[in-house]
Amino acid sequence: MSDAEPSSEGCRHVRVLELFAGIGGMRLALSYAGLDVEAVAVEVNQQALRVYAHNFGHECLVNRDLCGLSAKWFEKQACRIWTMSPPCQPYTRQGNVRDAEDPRAKPLLHIISVLREVANPPEAIVLENVRNFENSESFARLVEVLELRGYHWRSFLLSPRQFGFPNARQRFYMVAKLRPWSSRIPAMPAVLRQSCDGEDVDKVGVFRPWQCLGPCSKAHAFSSTAAEPDTWQAASDLVARAEEARDLCPSCERSAPVPDLGRTGSEEMASSVGSRDCRFGRLTAVSDFLDSQDNGACWLVPEAIMQKESARCFDVLQGGCCHSLCFTKAYGRYIDGTGSVYALPERIAEPGPDMAGTMKDFFGILR
Numbered sequence: 583m584s585d586a587e588p589s590s591e592g593c594r595h596v597r598v599l600e601l602f603a604g605i606g607g608m609r610l611a612l613s614y615a616g617l618d619v620e621a622v623a624v625e626v627n628q629q630a631l632r633v634y635a636h637n638f639g640h641e642c643l644v645n646r647d648l649c650g651l652s653a654k655w656f657e658k659q660a661c662r663i664w665t666m667s668p669p670c671q672p673y674t675r676q677g678n679v680r681d682a683e684d685p686r687a688k689p690l691l692h693i694i695s696v697l698r699e700v701a702n703p704p705e706a707i708v709l710e711n712v713r714n715f716e717n718s719e720s721f722a723r724l725v726e727v728l729e730l731r732g733y734h735w736r737s738f739l740l741s742p743r744q745f746g747f748p749n750a751r752q753r754f755y756m757v758a759k760l761r762p763w764s765s766r767i768p769a770m771p772a773v774l775r776q777s778c779d780g781e782d783v784d785k786v787g788v789f790r791p792w793q794c795l796g797p798c799s800k801a802h803a804f805s806s807t808a809a810e811p812d813t814w815q816a817a818s819d820l821v822a823r824a825e826e827a828r829d830l831c832p833s834c835e836r837s838a839p840v841p842d843l844g845r846t847g848s849e850e851m852a853s854s855v856g857s858r859d860c861r862f863g864r865l866t867a868v869s870d871f872l873d874s875q876d877n878g879a880c881w882l883v884p885e886a887i888m889q890k891e892s893a894r895c896f897d898v899l900q901g902g903c904c905h906s907l908c909f910t911k912a913y914g915r916y917i918d919g920t921g922s923v924y925a926l927p928e929r930i931a932e933p934g935p936d937m938a939g940t941m942k943d944f945f946g947i948l949r
């Protein structure tokens with residue numbers, strides 16, 4: 583996007599079609615990358631759009647099912663970038679993996695057919711999904727259209743930890759551009775889905791990890807010259823240095839292991855409990871992301887859960903910790919593999935008289 587118009591603050595202005603917009607994560611990511619984003623956000627869920635409006639304002643919100651939007655409508659938006667986080671349920675290995683047969687894959691398949699049809703396809707496309715998407719029929723159909731329309735694409739398995747954020751959430755990312763990639767960015771291997779056994783992800787062109795971006799605090803510094811080979815190299819070096827750091831977590835003196843990018847999120851979570859091998863001393867602390875005003879007792883882990891034997895498996899964090907596990911839909915209902923809990927600096931509630939069990943002492947502290 584090197585010829586995007588600079589705004590008054592020096593950021594490059596770009597009109598983005600944010601498909602499956604949710605609460606606006608993609609838009610936020612693009613602004614972190616240094617773009618001045620004007621988004622058209624399409625989202626079927628009203629509640630998500632309310633949060634989106636709270637975050638970014640009410641302009642250009644489209645509360646529609648994507649499947650009902652024509653190729654003509656897409657063209658009319660005149661957006662140079664399309665972003666999309668399609669529903670992951672058709673592809674997640676925790677589900678039935680019905681792929682293109684799953685009704686929730688329909689809107690993505692619709693976008694693929696729109697992409698085939700539009701006279702002026704976007705200059706760039708960014709897609710995010712779960713790991714295993716790269717093995718799907720839906721992905722194969724997307725790649726077929728991208729190649730037909732002349733896109734150059736790259737895909738990656740990445741976790742926020744690699745960018746300085748204290749959270750493990752491995753995801754699949756794909757970036758497609760009409761312009762060729764810089765020669766410093768590794769070439770994509772051929773897509774060999776037929777011979778892929780689902781484990782050897784490199785065969786489907788997934789780099790693990792692709793170390794082009796620096797830690798988050800540097801994102802703005804890099805953004806103005808992101809296409810320069812020297813900058814890529816500098817960013818890559820920074821990440822390599824962060825990888826070398828082997829400090830224990832400065833707060834709890836233990837942590838999750840370095841993410842093994844060849845495993846699933848839940849396997850990664852399972853192996854992190856109790857590990858003392860930590861490399862996260864240089865990352866941002868969890869407290870940087872907490873609202874200091876919000877000390878509400880309503881978020882405390884309830885007595886009924888604290889009494890369960892499995893409560894001893896909680897991944898407990900303090901504010902100074904530089905790691906956390908991925909939050910899932912099951913958060914609060916199950917204990918294993920559903921994300922970390924936070925230990926308040928002071929107890930804010932006492933356990934009831936009937937409460938027993940080893941976690942009694944922690945009641946009123948964990949939330």
Ligand SMILES: C[S@@+](CC[C@H](N)C(=O)[O-])C[C@H]1O[C@@H](n2cnc3c(N)ncnc32)[C@H](O)[C@@H]1O
Nearest residue numbers: 602603604605606607625626627647648667689
């Ligand atoms: C994985 S989430 C996207 C999360 C988003 N990246 C964010 O930052 O919040 C998928 C979103 O797609 C929306 N969605 C699913 N089917 C849709 C459809 N047919 N049309 C429009 N939005 C849809 C869901 O409501 C959900 O918010």
